[in-house]
Amino acid sequence: MRKLLIPISYLPSCQQALEFGARLSISSGASLTVLHVAPVVKNAPLGHKLSGEKLAEWGVEPAYFQLLRQAEAKLNALGLFPHDTQGRPRAKHALKVLHKGLYEVHLIGSQGQAVRLRVSEGRPVPEILREADDPTYDLIITGTRGHRGLRRFLLGSVAQEVAYGAPCSVLVAKGLRTDQPVLVGATGRLTSLEAVRQAGELAAALGTRITVLAIAPSAEERKEAEDHAETALGVLAEMGLGADVAIREGEPAEVMLQEAGQEHILVLGRLERSRVKRYFLGDISLRTLERSSGSVLITTYPRPLGEEPTPVGPILT
Amino acid sequence: MHFLHRLAARRWLWFSILVGVALLLVPPPPGLTPAGMRALDILIVAVILFITEPIPLPAVALLIAVLQAFFALASPDEIARSFMSDSVFFIMGSLMISVAIVKQRLDRRIAFAIFRLSGPRLGRLAFGITAVSALLASFIGEHTVAAMMLPVVLAIVGLVQRDHPQVRGLAAVLIFSVAYGAQIAGVGTPSGGARNAIMLDYWRSLFGIHVGYLDWMKYAYPMVLLQIPVVPWLLLHTFRPEVHDLRRALARLRGQVRRSGPMSLAEWQTIGIFLLVLLGWITLSGRYGLGIVALLGASLYLVTGLVKWEDLNSGVNWGVIWLYAAAISLGLRLQQTGVASWLAQTFLGVLTPLGLAHGVGLLLAIVLLMLILTNMMSTGAAVAVLGPITLHMAKLAGTSILDAGFVTAIASGFGYLVIASTPAGMIAYSSGLLRPSDYLRAGARLALASVIILMALVTLYWPLFGPTH
Numbered sequence: 010m011r012k013l014l015i016p017i018s019y020l021p022s023c024q025q026a027l028e029f030g031a032r033l034s035i036s037s038g039a040s041l042t043v044l045h046v047a048p049v050v051k052n053a054p055l056g057h058k059l060s061g062e063k064l065a066e067w068g069v070e071p072a073y074f075q076l077l078r079q080a081e082a083k084l085n086a087l088g089l090f091p092h093d094t095q096g097r098p099r100a101k102h103a104l105k106v107l108h109k110g111l112y113e114v115h116l117i118g119s120q121g122q123a124v125r126l127r128v129s130e131g132r133p134v135p136e137i138l139r140e141a142d143d144p145t146y147d148l149i150i151t152g153t154r155g156h157r158g159l160r161r162f163l164l165g166s167v168a169q170e171v172a173y174g175a176p177c178s179v180l181v182a183k184g185l186r187t188d189q190p191v192l193v194g195a196t197g198r199l200t201s202l203e204a205v206r207q208a209g210e211l212a213a214a215l216g217t218r219i220t221v222l223a224i225a226p227s228a229e230e231r232k233e234a235e236d237h238a239e240t241a242l243g244v245l246a247e248m249g250l251g252a253d254v255a256i257r258e259g260e261p262a263e264v265m266l267q268e269a270g271q272e273h274i275l276v277l278g279r280l281e282r283s284r285v286k287r288y289f290l291g292d293i294s295l296r297t298l299e300r301s302s303g304s305v306l307i308t309t310y311p312r313p314l315g316e317e318p319t320p321v322g323p324i325l326t
Numbered sequence: 327m328h329f330l331h332r333l334a335a336r337r338w339l340w341f342s343i344l345v346g347v348a349l350l351l352v353p354p355p356p357g358l359t360p361a362g363m364r365a366l367d368i369l370i371v372a373v374i375l376f377i378t379e380p381i382p383l384p385a386v387a388l389l390i391a392v393l394q395a396f397f398a399l400a401s402p403d404e405i406a407r408s409f410m411s412d413s414v415f416f417i418m419g420s421l422m423i424s425v426a427i428v429k430q431r432l433d434r435r436i437a438f439a440i441f442r443l444s445g446p447r448l449g450r451l452a453f454g455i456t457a458v459s460a461l462l463a464s465f466i467g468e469h470t471v472a473a474m475m476l477p478v479v480l481a482i483v484g485l486v487q488r489d490h491p492q493v494r495g496l497a498a499v500l501i502f503s504v505a506y507g508a509q510i511a512g513v514g515t516p517s518g519g520a521r522n523a524i525m526l527d528y529w530r531s532l533f534g535i536h537v538g539y540l541d542w543m544k545y546a547y548p549m550v551l552l553q554i555p556v557v558p559w560l561l562l563h564t565f566r567p568e569v570h571d572l573r574r575a576l577a578r579l580r581g582q583v584r585r586s587g588p589m590s591l592a593e594w595q596t597i598g599i600f601l602l603v604l605l606g607w608i609t610l611s612g613r614y615g616l617g618i619v620a621l622l623g624a625s626l627y628l629v630t631g632l633v634k635w636e637d638l639n640s641g642v643n644w645g646v647i648w649l650y651a652a653a654i655s656l657g658l659r660l661q662q663t664g665v666a667s668w669l670a671q672t673f674l675g676v677l678t679p680l681g682l683a684h685g686v687g688l689l690l691a692i693v694l695l696m697l698i699l700t701n702m703m704s705t706g707a708a709v710a711v712l713g714p715i716t717l718h719m720a721k722l723a724g725t726s727i728l729d730a731g732f733v734t735a736i737a738s739g740f741g742y743l744v745i746a747s748t749p750a751g752m753i754a755y756s757s758g759l760l761r762p763s764d765y766l767r768a769g770a771r772l773a774l775a776s777v778i779i780l781m782a783l784v785t786l787y788w789p790l791f792g793p794t795h
Contacts, residue, residue, distance in 0.1 A: 019758065052383055052646060052704060053752055054421050054469045054520070059428055059641040060476070060753055066431070067477040069484060072758025 010039040010210060014149045016137045016171070017045050017080060022152030025185040027080055030150045031087040032187045037214045038120040041089075042146075043080050045128050046136040047073040077126045081114070084124065091119040134170045141175050150180045172298055172307050178207060180306040181298060184271055189304070190218040192273035194265050195241035197233070204278030204308045205241045209248045211274070211306065219245065220253040222268055224261045231256065262297050271303040279307050338378035346371040357671070362663040364397040369660060373711060376703040383704070384645030387652035399659055408655035412617035413527035417520045417650055418642075419620025423603065424470040425641035426627040430596045433474040435589065436462070438580070446573040448496065452503045452558040455479065459507030460554050464514030464547070465604060471508040472753050479504055480757055485575035496567040497759040499558075502768055505754040506557045506742060510776070512705075513736045514550040516542050516616055517607060520650050521709040523616065525735040527654055528713045532661050533727055539607045539616070545732050548787060552779050557772065564768045592632055599626045646706075653710025661714050670718035684723040689733045689784050692716045693777055696737035701744045709738045729788055733780065740776050742769030 015030040017023040027043065034041045049057070064071065084090065113127035129136045141149055153168035172179040193208035195201055205221065212219040223238035225231040238254045245252050257264045269275035277294035298305045346367055354363035368390060375386045394405050436458060444454030455475065463471040479500040486493050512519035516526060516539055526542075529535040603623035607616055627633045660666040677683045682691040695716075700708045713734055720730030743766055745755040754760060 048756060051752070052643070052649075054467075054643055054646045055424060055428065055473050056641050056643050057756075059425065060473045063428065063433070063473055063477045064480065067433075067481040069477050069480040069757075072756065076758070 010037045011147055012040040012145045014042050014044060014141055014146050016151050017043055017076065020152045020154060022182045026150040026152045026182040027083060028087060029182065029185050029187055031084050031089050033214055034118060034122060035089055038122050040123040042125045042127065044137065044140055045073050045076055046133040047128055047130050049130045073128050077128065081126055089118050089124065090116060133167045137171050138174050141177060146177050148178045148180060149175055150182065152182050169299060173295060178306060178308040181304060183302065183304050185304040187215050188217060189272065189274050190220060191276060192220045192222055192269045193276040195221050195223045195237040197237040197240060200278035200280055202244055204276050205244045207308045208276040209245045209250050213250060218253065219250065220255055222255045222257065222265065224264050225258045226261065228258060231258065262293060265297060266301055269301065269303055274304045274306060275301060276306045276308060279309050336380050338374065339380040342371045342374040345374065358668050359664060361399060362665045362668065365399055365659050365663040365665045368393050369656060369665065369711065372656060376707050384648045387648040390652040390656050394659060399663065405655065408658050409651040411527055411654065412615040413523040413654060414647065414651045415617025416523045416620050418647055419617060419624045420467055420517055421642045422624035422638050423600065423620060423627065424467055425638050426633040427466060427470055427596060427600065428473050429633050429637055430593055432593060432596065433478060437478040441576055446571060446576050448499065448567055448570045448572060449562060451572060452499050452561060455500065455503040456507035456557045457554050459504050460511035460550055463508040463511035464518045464550050467517060468508040468512035468519055472505060475504040476753055481579055482572065482575050483759065485578045486569055486572060489574065490569050493568050494759065495565040496569050498565040498764050499561045499567050501754045501757060501760060502561050503558060505751055506772060509739060509742065510553040510557060511550045513739045514543065514547050515539060520706045521735055521738050524650065524654055524706060524710050525713055525731050528657060528717060529731055531658065532714060532717060535728065539611055545788065546736060548783060549736055549780060553776060556775050560771050560775065561768060564771060595630055596632055599623060650706050650710065653707050657710050657714045666714040667718045669715045670722055674719055674722060684725055686785055688719060688723050688725050689729060690781060692730060692733050693737040693780060696734055697740045697773060697777065700738045700741040705738050705741055709735055729784065733784065736780055740773050742772045
């Protein structure tokens, strides 16, 4: 892992995401960007610069300022920044002024990784996706409100839309902890092998157990499922990792959700479909994310620059 | 790649275009001319865009002008004229005056005066903040008070948080004291909010009724006074604050924001010019119009150097003025093309079987209609769009047009439930201390109380003024 993006808001699951990201960055040396998207006051008769000035006069900080400061304190408490011999943080600050009077803070982590705390103004999903457009990001860790059914339909889900639109892997936190075992589905497709590889990387960074789950839709296909599990184990063995294997029969999405429960971090490969196809045909991984009660990592197949996307097998959904 | 995402994000824009085109192809219903149908088309599309906001609202305002010309509803000169009137001057001038007042540090004086009068107990402080916010907002506008007083209460909350980290209830009580205090008062005088100027405009241009500054206050001000005690009482019972003694926080605030000695000349001048403007509104508006007096005030602030043009330029959201101008223009066009009376007739047809088609029943129906609409879109836009229709309903039903207009303007201020419906609500939400559900919890109770108070005024107080238009 090279670079993580953690969009945060006031949700408890965002704190889980932040803590998880910090630990991941400490163990893997990945760079970290913490992003908060602040809402803009629109259509007020008086310009919002004016009310900003008044707040400053009274020494009131904008709300996002506090949120980012708490985030920085949390990262420091987790040991992301180097300390001197007396145990005082030795973090290096640099301020970079952005447009619209906003600025971001740059710090250096204990392994030399870049840590950025930044604010942007606007609507969450487009702003997060704009940040994620930077091709060096390989993982977004996001919290979620966890609404389902009608409320999700009415209010939408930022996490869902980010997972849907992001060019890199997305981990959606629901009760996310760093000591959770990882469960990865093996389907034999290339996207699944990439999911297994990223699951391995995650388990190695966290130092937790990894389980390969292969599902046979019917008893006749059990042999095939065992082969898929075998291939996955091979990928993990190459990374120097061992894993548990579980072979189950049933409807894949149902079994996966049931096996993962809230205990595991479920890792699923996203089909390498264009957005047009995803829009019309959907994607089993995104639909599983919607229904899961635990954390889910949706992995993308990394596309090296200048190469065509790798063709994938038929769709099973 | 991002094309479909954009398509989905703009779904309401496409929907409104679809509706707009579809309505052009449908033959007009009986009682409506083809021109009326096209005006109704603009109205429906504009309302969809006002509510769902897929594009910036000022852009909707510009499109209202463009479409009027394309649909041959009026000549370009007529459209331009309908955009600008004394009411729009009044909205512009009042906002410029607001900026001049906010720029001064009068908020500090006001805050310390409240602290001295009410003491450090939360209950009395909430009452003091509500009362002062309301009384000020009724004259200088709710947005002005929200911009001045919200920083004060946020500073208090921040200082209390040093001792007690969990003060969400306290924060909600104090923030809503300002936000709702300002909001209930916006209707008190014509200068309290832009929607009042729009209503005055409709009375004058559609029905030839002139209402003066004091006449307005006679009808509407009791609404402000009766709601003042209700707000803090409801807030204290809804949010159950964690801390009641704010002695330490207030002492810290005094230490932090050092007293700047006696009132400065600039502060006296600011107050003096505003009082002059107020006097002008009360005595001269019949002759010169509210707008001209407001422009006089704004120019005095510029002449005396109390405010720089650059500050006015960045402090006023000119897009909001475009929005009101466009809404008024559309309202006039609805009247001209007969859409207003057609819609009024249609609505009355719906209300008749419910027994709400005349008198107090009709006024109650208007209140409920406004309550729903104002929680869905900007207050001023709600009055501008519905004003001509509710006034026509009253005319057709033989109910007082004056009462219907007041009820429309007053109920448009009941947007307590949704963050985006008022400026004060939005500034309060941007503090990050409130959740959307807080607005629903407090807002629903306050809305109920306000409707009851308003209906009490309609049935018990307004009849004292005798039969009106």
